[in-house]
Amino acid sequence: xxxxxxxxxxxxxYISDWVGLEKLVPANEPYIMNKTITGCGxxxxxxxxxxxxxxxxPRKALLENKEDQHQDMPNLLYxxxxxxxxxxYDKDLSKPDKKSSxxxxxxxxxxxxxxxxxxxxxNHHVSWCNANKLPIKFLVTYDSFRRIKETLNELTNxxxxxxxxxxxxxxxxxFKSDTENSFxxxxxxxxxxxxxxxxxxxxKYLSELDEFKDLKYYNLDWSSEDSNRVVKPYLKIxxxxxxxxxxxxxxxxxxxxxxxxxxxxxxxxxxEEVYSREAVFYVNSVKxxxxxxxxxxxxxxxxxILCADTPENNKKVKQAFxxxxxxxxxxEIPEKCIGKIPKENEEHKMFTLCTRxxxxxxxxxxxxxxxxIFSDANIECLSVDISxxxxxxxxxxxxxxxxxxxxxxFYFILNTAKISQEDFNNYLERKxxxxxxxxxxxNTNNNLEVKHDxxxxxxxxxxxxxxxxxxxxxxxxxxxxxxxxxxxLMMLSEMRAFEIQQVDYKDRFxxxxxxxxxxxxxxxxxxxxxxxxxxxxxxxxxxxxxCSLDKEIALQCLPHLPEIFVNYYTILGPDRIKALRYxxxxxxxxxxxxxxxxxxxxxxxxxxxxxxxxxxxxxxIKNKLRDLYNSAGYSKTPKGTDLEEYFIVKxxxxxxxxxxxxNGYEILSIKS
Numbered sequence: 001x002x003x004x005x006x007x008x009x010x011x012x013x014y015i016s017d018w019v020g021l022e023k024l025v026p027a028n029e030p031y032i033m034n035k036t037i038t039g040c041g042x043x044x045x046x047x048x049x050x051x052x053x054x055x056x057x058p059r060k061a062l063l064e065n066k067e068d069q070h071q072d073m074p075n076l077l078y079x080x081x082x083x084x085x086x087x088x089y090d091k092d093l094s095k096p097d098k099k100s101s102x103x104x105x106x107x108x109x110x111x112x113x114x115x116x117x118x119x120x121x122x123n124h125h126v127s128w129c130n131a132n133k134l135p136i137k138f139l140v141t142y143d144s145f146r147r148i149k150e151t152l153n154e155l156t157n158x159x160x161x162x163x164x165x166x167x168x169x170x171x172x173x174x175f176k177s178d179t180e181n182s183f184x185x186x187x188x189x190x191x192x193x194x195x196x197x198x199x200x201x202x203x204k205y206l207s208e209l210d211e212f213k214d215l216k217y218y219n220l221d222w223s224s225e226d227s228n229r230v231v232k233p234y235l236k237i238x239x240x241x242x243x244x245x246x247x248x249x250x251x252x253x254x255x256x257x258x259x260x261x262x263x264x265x266x267x268x269x270x271x272e273e274v275y276s277r278e279a280v281f282y283v284n285s286v287k288x289x290x291x292x293x294x295x296x297x298x299x300x301x302x303x304x305i306l307c308a309d310t311p312e313n314n315k316k317v318k319q320a321f322x323x324x325x326x327x328x329x330x331x332e333i334p335e336k337c338i339g340k341i342p343k344e345n346e347e348h349k350m351f352t353l354c355t356r357x358x359x360x361x362x363x364x365x366x367x368x369x370x371x372x373i374f375s376d377a378n379i380e381c382l383s384v385d386i387s388x389x390x391x392x393x394x395x396x397x398x399x400x401x402x403x404x405x406x407x408x409x410f411y412f413i414l415n416t417a418k419i420s421q422e423d424f425n426n427y428l429e430r431k432x433x434x435x436x437x438x439x440x441x442x443n444t445n446n447n448l449e450v451k452h453d454x455x456x457x458x459x460x461x462x463x464x465x466x467x468x469x470x471x472x473x474x475x476x477x478x479x480x481x482x483x484x485x486x487x488x489l490m491m492l493s494e495m496r497a498f499e500i501q502q503v504d505y506k507d508r509f510x511x512x513x514x515x516x517x518x519x520x521x522x523x524x525x526x527x528x529x530x531x532x533x534x535x536x537x538x539x540x541x542x543x544x545x546x547c548s549l550d551k552e553i554a555l556q557c558l559p560h561l562p563e564i565f566v567n568y569y570t571i572l573g574p575d576r577i578k579a580l581r582y583x584x585x586x587x588x589x590x591x592x593x594x595x596x597x598x599x600x601x602x603x604x605x606x607x608x609x610x611x612x613x614x615x616x617x618x619x620x621i622k623n624k625l626r627d628l629y630n631s632a633g634y635s636k637t638p639k640g641t642d643l644e645e646y647f648i649v650k651x652x653x654x655x656x657x658x659x660x661x662x663n664g665y666e667i668l669s670i671k672s
Contacts, residue, residue: 001032001207001217010225014041016048024218030193031216032166032206037230038198038395040222043164046194047076052136052159056145056183058168061306061341061358063139068343069363075134077125081118081144115147122151142169142183149186157191165360166195170205170493171389177490178462178473184211184489185475199391205492233394236409237532244288244374245295247411248281251372252296255279255350261370263403274403278369280352282393284376286313289353290320297324299331304339304349306358314338344399356389364396371397371408377415377505415505424498428491434470435486442484455482462487467494529553530560539564540582547574547582555670559611567591570604602629606646612669617654617662646671 006025012018015035025031035042046053047070057063060080067078122138129136136159138148149156163169173180187193188211195215206212223230240247254260260275283289286307293303298321305317317337325331341358342348344365352369373393390410397405442454459474459482467473473487529549536542546554546565551574558566568577568587571594580586605628610616616624618640625638643649649665656662 001203001213001215003217003219005219005221007221007224008226008229013229015045016041025194026216028191029216030187030190030195031218032195032200032212033197034200034217034219035196035198036220037222038392039398040198040220042196043162046160046162047073047137050135053162054138054140054145054148054156054159055162055164056140056142057164058142058172059165059357059360059362060141060309062164062360062362063141065341065362066139073137075129075132076137076139077121078139079118079122079144079148081141081147118147119151122148126152126155143179145183146186160192160194161187161190163187163193163195165197165392167197167199167201168360170201170489170496173489173493177467177487177493181473181475181485181487181489187211198395202496205496208492209488231406234407235394236407237535238409238411239535240411240413244283244376244411244413245291248292248372248374249296251279251281252292252298252351256302265401265403274368276368276370276404278348278350278352278366280354280364280366280369280371280396282354282356282371282373284374285355286316288374288376289355290316292353293317293320294323298351299325300333300337301331302350304342304352305337306341306352306354307338308355308357309338360392362396363398365399366397367399367402368404369397369402370404373408373410374412375410375505376413377501378413378417412505415501417501419498419502421502424502428495431467431470432491435472438470438472439484439486452481455484458484529557533557533561533565539584543568543577543582543587547577552670555607556612558608566608570608573604603646606643607670610643610647610667612647612667615652615654615664615666617656617664619662621665640665643667 006021009018015021025033033042043055043066046055047066055063055066057066063078067076070076125138126136138159140148142163145161152159169180169184195212200206201212206217238247255277260277262273262275264271264273266272281292283292289305289307292298293305300321307313307317314337318333318335321333321337325333341362341364346365348366348369352364371393373390394406394408399405438458442451442458445451445454455474458472461469462473467487467490471487471491472484473490475483475485533542533545536545543565546557546561546569549557554569554574558569568591571591572580572587576590577587580590606625609624609628621640621643622638625640625642629638643665647665648668648671650668652664652666653661654664
């Protein structure tokens with residue numbers, strides 16, 4: 001991929017404010033746009049500008065959310081396709097699929113009439129917009145895009161196709177890869193396609209897919225011109241070896257009892273206390289939601305359930321509420337127990353329980369909700385993808401007045417089913433070999449009737465077994481007949497699932513490192529790493545994690561850690577601590593020996609004794625350096641300007657308690 005960075009000009013907070021962006025990107029060729037931050041209004045820009053646009057979304061809930069927000073736009077049509085193939089994204093694929101939503105189950109006559117209705121609706125909308133000289137806007141799911149393309153035919157070329165949250169093509173392929181492949185096939189050859197996301201698929205996977213590997217890739221840089229636009233998220237991390245339900249119950253009970261967390265925010269230069277009276281729980285599955293409802297005694301009155309809106313899920317949630325309330329309860333349970341995302345200024349319930357079916361790209365407008373994320377890595381297809389899912393969840397709360405907007409708590413359970421890389425590679429090779437054999441059997445047979453029967457059999461196997469034994473997919477929109485193909489998208493998604501479960505969730509160190517790596521471009525607060533270090537029970541584990549961090553990050557953590565970390569890390573250094581296998585007794589003995597023999601690294605000692613951001617008089621700096629030099633047996637005469645050897649500083653005036661002012665330095669950063 002040919003990568004380009006576009007620096008967002010100073011003063012721009014939302015894409016709609018940016019005049020001239022369209023001149024920096026291709027006008028008539030597909031490209032990838034990494035907007036890098038959520039909530040910047042990129043999708044909003046395409047909904048409200050003066051161009052003909054088709055917004056393609058992976059989620060019905062997201063489109064309903066957008067439709068609700070733009071009820072004053074008659075030229076915006078959400079094309080609801082009742083016969084589009086729909087699969088929930090919160091089901092456990094390890095369990096057999098007893099109810100597969102396939103075309104064969106649909107009343108053919110009704111589907112035909114509905115197709116005619118949709119065609120009429122599309123044509124009427126185009127005619128109305130043209131007659132009123134308004135740009136034509138469509139909202140449509142990935143699944144339903146083909147309806148518009150087939151109806152508009154060549155006219156599709158004059159539309160800009162915005163594939164919103166396009167990483168879902170990749171992540172959702174575990175659940176409905178046939179649909180994702182068909183969507184990609186529909187996009188082929190169209191000149192104006194933007195693949196948009198704040199968390200694109202990883203480069204190593206994009207480059208493996210023919211649809212993406214040759215596209216230009218644009219990355220928006222929000223921090224170069226104005227670093228304040230990239231807000232540091234704060235993430236509290238907690239390992240739950242005994243399960244997540246107890247943690248959720250603890251949180252629920254604290255809210256119900258009125259024990260609300262409090263933060264202070266500044267409004268018009270005045271401090272104001274805000275209490276969190278709402279909690280949003282992001283969980284793995286509908287099963288998790290039902291367990292929480294039952295064990296926490298939740299009610300329809302205090303809980304908003306956001307998951308795949310299917311009759312089966314509604315039945316499960318309704319039964320969970322019945323169990324929670326008991327047979328003698330007078331509280332009425334509504335017929336429909338699955339809710340919707342509240343619009344801005346609408347009432348919010350105390351608890352919102354949300355699965356991945358809903359949270360992707362959706363906007364939450366609570367003024368005080370806290371976010372709690374739960375991930376069980378033992379459910380292979382549903383564990384939170386730290387690189388893709390976590391940044392998405394952190395960007396869901398939209399209101400700046402919510403002081404918890406950029407804060408969240410992440411609770412996780414480690415994977416216990418260990419599979420070696422070698423075993424997984426052998427598993428992949430077996431499936432690839434089976435795939436090639438099945439495709440060869442199809443391609444070398446010249447009997448058209450046999451070929452059709454084979455394709456139907458392959459199609460049924462893919463639907464019922466979820467690609468358990470091979471990667472053969474059947475392309476339903478490629479020509480007049482079914483055609484088996486190698487589903488590379490499915491293979492890559494399995495590779496990523498292995499990486500999530502066996503690498504990211506291998507142990508607590510890998511989880512913390514994956515979170516740090518995924519969020520390094522947003523400059524997460526050092527408190528994330530400090531809390532991670534202190535969360536370990538034993539001192540060797542704390543040092544092990546500290547030494548696994550990038551040195552610059554570790555140095556930012558030291559001022560917030562107990563003295564023993566400062567001493568051992570700065571004097572021994574991370575490489576020596578690793579060589580000593582993090583044994584506390586060995587670190588102590590070697591540290592005391594170095595102190596006694598004055599073999600101290602002066603630079604490390606100075607770095608550990610001064611903190612970035614401090615403003616210090618030169619006289620104080622001189623005295624402090626004298627003490628450090630003496631303790632290390634260092635013969636150099638100290639001067640205040642010595643600090644410039646180790647830090648980038650700025651001269652400043654510092655006011656004393658008696659009103660006098662001294663010359664000093666403000667420490668800006670550590671010299672590389």
